[in-house]
Amino acid sequence: xxxxxxxxxxxLSYAGNFLQMLFAIPAEKYVLNPVIEQAMNQILVLHADHxxxxxxxxxxxxxxxxxxxxxCVAAGLASLxxxxxxxxNESSMRMLExxxxxxxxxxxxxxxxxxxxxxxxxxxxxxxxxxRDPRADILRETSHRVLAEVGMSDRLLQVAMAxxxxxxxxxxxxxxxxxxxxxxxxxxxxKAMNLPSSMFAVVTAVRSDGRLGGALERDAPGAADHLPATxxxxxxxxxxxxLPARRAVNGPAVTAGEANASATFVxxxx
Numbered sequence: 001x002x003x004x005x006x007x008x009x010x011x012l013s014y015a016g017n018f019l020q021m022l023f024a025i026p027a028e029k030y031v032l033n034p035v036i037e038q039a040m041n042q043i044l045v046l047h048a049d050h051x052x053x054x055x056x057x058x059x060x061x062x063x064x065x066x067x068x069x070x071x072c073v074a075a076g077l078a079s080l081x082x083x084x085x086x087x088x089n090e091s092s093m094r095m096l097e098x099x100x101x102x103x104x105x106x107x108x109x110x111x112x113x114x115x116x117x118x119x120x121x122x123x124x125x126x127x128x129x130x131x132r133d134p135r136a137d138i139l140r141e142t143s144h145r146v147l148a149e150v151g152m153s154d155r156l157l158q159v160a161m162a163x164x165x166x167x168x169x170x171x172x173x174x175x176x177x178x179x180x181x182x183x184x185x186x187x188x189x190x191k192a193m194n195l196p197s198s199m200f201a202v203v204t205a206v207r208s209d210g211r212l213g214g215a216l217e218r219d220a221p222g223a224a225d226h227l228p229a230t231x232x233x234x235x236x237x238x239x240x241x242x243l244p245a246r247r248a249v250n251g252p253a254v255t256a257g258e259a260n261a262s263a264t265f266v267x268x269x270x
Contacts, residue, residue: 003022003023003024003025003026004026005021006020006021006024008021009030012032013037013041014041014044015037015038015040015041015044016032016037018040018044019032019036019037019040019193020032022195022199023194033149035145035146035149036146036149036193038142039142039143039145039146039189039193040193040203042138042139042142043139043186043189043190043203044203044206046135046138046139046182047182047186047203047204047206047207048206048207048209048210049207049209049210049213050135050207050210052214053085054079054080054082054084054085055076055077055079055080055085055086055207055211056076056207056210056211056214057214058075058076058078058079059072059073059075059076059211059212059214059215060211060214060215060217061075062075062076062215063214063215063216063217064215069212069215069216072211072212072215073208073211073212076208076211086201086204087201088123088181088183088184089123089183089184089186089187089190089200089204090187090197090198090200090201091123091183092123092183092184092186092187092188093156093187093191093197093200094197095123096156096159096160096163096187096191097156099159099163101155101159102158102159102162105159105162105163105166106166108163109163109166109167109170109173112124112178113172116176116178123180123181123183123184123187124167124173124178124179124180124181124184125176125177125178125179125181132177132179133179133181133182135182136179136180136181136182136184136185139182139185139186139189140164140180140185142185142189143185143188143189143192146188146189146192146193147161147188147192150192150193154191154192156191157188157191157192160184160187160188160191163180163184164180164184167179167180168180186200186203186204187200190203
């Protein structure tokens with residue numbers, strides 16, 4: 001944000017302090033907008049934990065081995081490298097930037113119907129919910145309050161609301177669970193706060209609270225003294241592959257059918 005570091009103000013809330021550390025200008029008193037403060041607080045709370053997502057599970061698994069908390073968090077951050085977890089709010093903002101005007105929204109949505117999985121990664125739908133992410137319902141109302149507070153002069157925000165209108169009413173998106181997600185509304189709110197998209201990940205890094213909670217469970221009374229996972233070994237045949245029967249070393253004969261199978265490990269977390 002190109003501002004010098006700010007110390008915590010004792011008269012501000014956690015979210016208020018976060019905002020003043022982001023936006024306060026030296027030698028000027030920072031005036032906190034209560035609507036913006038409430039919105040930031042909701043974003044921080046709703047992102048603090050979301051069950052056993054990929055990064056939280058990774059931190060928990062690392063913690064169950066006895067690794068220290070720094071190593072656990074590093075493991076969780078490594079799992080965010082892939083495109084399937086994390087970064088959806090930034091992707092949502094890039095999508096809005098690519099749609100040049102409200103008039104182009106219908107054409108974009110027609111393209112989205114041809115590749116719904118890619119559309120899901122842009123802030124629509126959530127694989128954990130069959131229909132709608134309940135967190136999105138909260139931030140949808142919040143986003144509307146924030147936009148009413150700051151105005152709708154920004155083109156990206158106008159495009160976002162046009163996308164929302166169609167995604168919430170078009171039968172295709174409704175039936176396929178592709179309504180705007182918590183990531184979509186988070187991007188809209190942070191954009192309305194004038195936060196650059198490069199800082200979106202900093203805000204959602206509050207998930208570290210939930211990740212560390214999973215790691216610390218290993219020290220809780222009655223915690224299991226092993227990795228929080230069980231491997232379920234299942235066999236599936238490889239079609240089109242024919243191997244001759246062979247005999248294992250010092251073991252029974254292996255049939256051709258068994259030789260034509262490969263193991264698939266399915267890991268389930270407690």
